[in-house]
Amino acid sequence: MAIELKVPEVGESITEVMIGVWKKNVGDSVSTDETVVEIESDKATVELPSPSDGVVSSILKQAGEQAVVGEVIGYLEAVSSSQTTPATTPESPASLQAQSVDVRHRVGSTVIGSVQPASGAGPVMPAAARVLGEAGVSPGAVSGSGPGQRVTKADATSAVSASSSPTASTIASVKSEPQPAMTGTTAISSSEMSRSERPVLMSPMRRRIAERLVEAQHQAALLTTFNEVDMTSVMELRKKFKDNFVDRHGVKLGFMSFFVRAAVEALNVVPQVNAEFRDPHIVYRDFCDIGIAVGGGKGLVVPILRNAEQMNFAQIEQSIGDFARRAADNKVKLEELQGGTFTISNGGVYGSMLSTPIINPPQSGILGLHAIQERPVAVDGQVVVRPMMYVALSYDHRIVDGREAVTFLKRIKEM
Template identity: 45%
Template structure:
């Protein structure tokens, strides 16, 4: 009786894969769960294990062929594999022997979780464990950094770490193996074998693996060479997704790359020894790219005004204790500003819209992003449907999002879908600045430091607590009149705070 080897399910959006390489040939003995063939998709490489022990009798698709999920790849005949000597079942040379060191132990795979529809990769940050360590359930194993936030990966079960498959700095994709944990009676033996196994040699610069067939085809179409594309597959193999990412990043054929970025001038020898070079985190790289893209894409302009914060400060002083007692959160300024912004967005909908090609998309809702500075960079969690919330509800949601940001627990759902952004540089002492748009949004409001300044009120010069406001906007969609009117409406709402309470 023969056992079929079929293409496994590769993810909800993946329908086909390419045969990257076979680890066995017809007639070879195989053991159950031994890697037998490697598949490559546009996102990741996947090793298909043998479903049973025996002898590989047939290979029905050759390397380079494209197959659909569920397609028959080959067949295993019963009999020989179970009795095969251990070295006949050894995995490929780059596979650690620790994988089969403790047959009595059940191993649990720790995979890269899905981080949201728009996130296709993450960077491995700090590992908190090493091979041989015992871990408890939910104990943090490693931190992953995406272009949005950092995410801690917990242990799914208690056990012993027997394999770590990705190093700090590696780029990984959802579903990719991070580590294996041995559980059960054989865990200790598996850990001892794993810890004793020699570490694999460091990979040489570049990759000895040829590009995956689909990647090679696309590289030829785009005129790219292998040294222009960083591979994320096994042993640095270039995948189709890597080529797509390189093209999206602006990589062109060598003949067209006429204007490379100027090289950084070398430091003086006496200065170089006092310098420290630190690799940018994934989040910081994305912040840099998105801010520069916003400058290059939008016709960005900034208009300014100032607001007398006296009425808001007096109301806050009068009711802050009662407010905190009733709602369980402190009464700050962000609730007032968010509410004022929502009122102005309803009147000036262009500021709440975005451009999509030759279309303008008007948003009939207000998802207000609130920029929060963390030790890992700027993140912008979103207060959804802020226009339907009271000031108390807004303050509660902002407080909740702020705590999650500081603890590194923001999810993708917390940071996507914003239609307008508020940035409060005043908490750091900024008196005036011009915020950069959070693309594809068309407007961002900059708040600043409250400072007493001499103002003329009813013919008298008095000291008033004033704040400069700055609205940066995309002039392709927002006219100057609309931008100025928007900022005036925010000013009017804050200086006549009863308008916010009465929803006027």
């Protein structure tokens, strides 16, 4: 019996999605609730589980193609659980020969391996094209194992691995060849240099991020103010309590919890930064839903700490750690990304020393943290070396005046 695989509801007002990675190919067996394919929306990536034990019989939408909610993107052939393990059949010599890849390339006059074009290669799936493009392997050199001889990501990965790992016989032949004496630097001809371009379709999430960043630039009166924080006291507190904190709460005491607590206090002092512009009104809030920017498998995501004003250090660290782990696997829930009254972004984890973050509309402020660096500073008339961090507040000048923005950062600095 054929079972339809339909695009599920992925969130309010979302009608179109992009097909992500197919976890199963045609002919693969699948168990109930096992992930068959990833669906990407402009907010998050969701997994489509199998409704039954079965075998994937058809894939109608390939990775990178658009689909609408409720559309059939593939079929399963239902089978009993005892039938889902396919029998192993020996491969014929012909099929083994078709899968073999000559991995010799030539640079200058020395043979170090080159990939031979494969005959009958089919269409290249987007994920496979990305892998091949990054490795510099020609798609025409890869035999496809997917439907219609499509080149899948697995095919691309295998080809890249083969091209980067010469066989023992190739290595032996290279060693046995007499090497020309080096008489200088040999120029590589332009015909041997790659200058290719490859268009890659933007994911819905990447497209939405782009739209919102441009929206913020066009609709808000953006301005950024800066200050610097002496991190000596925070680092001493972390050092003093880190072991006890882990023992009691099962999570490390990081820097982010200090800044979340400081931001909550500063937002209480300067409520305009926690407000929203809704022409002709300014909407003030008595709660702090703080977004924490974390790197995900498909890009930056900003899950929300709801009612951060009610959270202690342990709860903040546990929540951020959970968000980071799930973001890496694209498993942050859609509702966890919606809303938010203020955002904190830590570019310091990537080594950023100073930046001007962009607010997340319709929010009115974002706090940018940066790398901690030891710098000479003046303290009580003496030059001393202290661990310092630059902090930045980008804000909507329609709501927040310069005095209020500076006051906000001074409160962060004093916490």
